[in-house]
Amino acid sequence: MNERLQQTTWRFVDQSISANQRSPLESFAMDDTLCHLVGQEMSNATIRTWVHEGSVVLGIQDHRLPHIDQGMAQLRANGYEPIVRNSGGLAVVLDAGVLNISIVRDETTPLSINAAFDVMVDFIRALFPQIAHKIEAYEIVGSYCPGSYDLSIDGKKFAGISQRRMKNGIAVQIYLCVEGSGSKRAELIREFYAAGLQGEETKFHYPIITPHVMASLQELTGELITVQEVNERIRQLLKAWNGMLVELPLQENEHELYTYYLQRIIKRNESMLKK
Template identity: 60%
Template sequence: MPLFFEETAWRFWDQSLSAKSRSALESFAADDTLCELVGAGKSAPTVRTWVHDDTVVLGIQDHRLPHIEKGMDVLKDYGFTPIVRNSGGLAVVLDAGVLNISLVLSEKDNAIDISAGYDLMLDLVRELFPEATIEAYEIVGSYCPGSYDLSINGQKFAGISQRRIRSGIAVQVYLCVEGSGAKRAEIIRDFYNAGLQNEETKFTYPEIKPETMASLSELLGRKITVQEVVIDLHDLMERPAPMSLQPDETELYGFYLNRVVERNRKMLERPLE
């Protein structure tokens, strides 16, 4: 286990079951809340696990697709709810087989630049799956491609992102644990095909190749469940005490939730120019 994790007293907030049927907007509000609390020294650094049912989280550039309404209709036909995230990146799939982990740290207490934040999450994922050779580089053909795509034998199963606000850092990873990575990629491929309609755009959207993506269960050749990974993570972090939001923190959470819900509403009602 990296020394940083061993030397840090962690707060552990597991929402892998409790948040599933609720909007993923609540999770973005939760991480923003934790960023402010941890950044201000009002909370210990926090590990938060979260899962949401059948949602596609769009990025700002996705919302600039020339036929975004048709693209979102495709997502709805698949049974997925589209939302727009309050940070960068491109479309990702959330469902019951995808585990998200957020590490929320203080910029004041930790000299963690952007690269170090990514590396911290990479180290954690490698510790969770020590039997695998996990590499970090861009997987061309995957959805939401980036330099910290996590892959095994060239197939992507995870991606890492960061959000920094009010002296707090939220390093987030989505892990495709169960099910078919290729089927998730097909949804995003069809979304882009419908949203582009073969039009040329200034921004280059990824050309999705479903075979570039897989779940950990597929890659490791054994059945792995989201709950198994949550338990392994809790044990790896030396079993920190569970702690959800406390009564004196809920008002701040309400502020951030209202903000992300209103922003999402405006984005979905009024496509960007």
Template identity: 60%
Template sequence: MKLLQRPLWRFWDESLSAQSRSALESFAADDTLCHAVGQNLSPPTLRTWVHRQTVVLGIQDHRLPYLEDGMEYLRTQGFSPIVRNSGGLAVVLDEEVLNISLVFSENGEAIDIPAGYEAMVDFVKLLLPEVEEKIEAYEIVGSYCPGDYDLSIGGKKFAGISQRRIRQGIAVQIYLCVGGSGSDRAELVREFYDRALQGEPTKFSYPEIKPDVMASLVELTGLPLTVQDLVIRCYQVIQEVADNVRIQSLAQEEMELYTSYLTRVVERNQKMLTKV
């Protein structure tokens, strides 16, 4: 909780404005925020973002032996595959998946990796007081992009957390499956891996996905939650833990950084996918 308590937070909501754009832009935005916040050019920032039908692949995914077959399947299902600029494995984004980034600076105070994850766990519990006591953080085997800080209720995963560190800035990112079917999303990724692996042995162990271990918050809680409900809650939570909240997108000096980071992200994505 200590990490969340800051004199000033910036709040930047892109839950509507980013939907028509590529998710690559969001990864460039978080890299920009890492740089600016990490160098104390900008205050700690909370950013909310949503992208339409996208499957975000991790670095390991681009090494799949039949990646093009897997990506072609995603395209036939109406999803755009991209490769993000960090580790992890495939995750699904759509209009009912809310992404939240908490960006901190460790310029002057070291923040270890577990502390970053715990800050996001604390934030989600503040976001969902109705089920706060039921939320657990541990790896859900059989989920897509499994990790030690998978968030679940009753053994079913509804969220996954990752971190990105640049220039003393730390972006702790989470995807929250708010509505829709968690198992349908997992089935999409399961089929992607089936087609991209085709039974061929690999050095890296890709997850064997079991769709029934994933669900959305609506499915798990019975609450009529929407992405916009949770965006409003994000703002309310940050108001509670900060002395002051500034609603602001990128400042002019950050836009130059953003242009540079976006170029890197786009070029890296093209490079990864042209290796197929």
């Protein structure tokens, strides 16, 4: 177990229900706010959970698809609203069966990119001790948003990790496909790239999606595990580590900073989607 996780007094921000009907842009603004607060020693290190329905979060490269308008139209036709995020990676699906977790800490002690990813991997293994030995971190070819820290069991991906650094803070973000069909989510992204590329050659190599390499934790474990159950596991794990839980939503004196970052990310997203 990563000592940084157990020795830290974590602030817990639970938005697993409250953010459900909001735009994911609000969550990225929240993580920017927390990066600022934690990095400037205005808040304890923070773990935040969040869920958004019916969205596909695009990366910068996705927005450079030759037929991006058709790609986004394909997503909307399937009931998903596209946005462009401010961290790395490619398109990912957010819905009611996907739990997102952000670990935000400062860079008082320098942390390499891989070491920051390892913190999240250790956290996920601690959440699921019965299957921790089965969880592997390596790129799953054929998945959407592939990366060297894809989390999988028996070669099937159920989670992907990204990170963002600013104001001496680090936000390591993971999406966990907890409920539903991983392959159906992958099929949605496969159709998005088909519509966005329309067979054209591009300098950037977009992933060739093979839906069967993705699955949810429900599918992988054969158990009726739910988003809210995993959220409660986080709450109990933090209590076990610290003997108490500092559950603290955004405070009144932090809202001005959040409003600033939200306005900034909304303007950026609007300018990207207009291009």
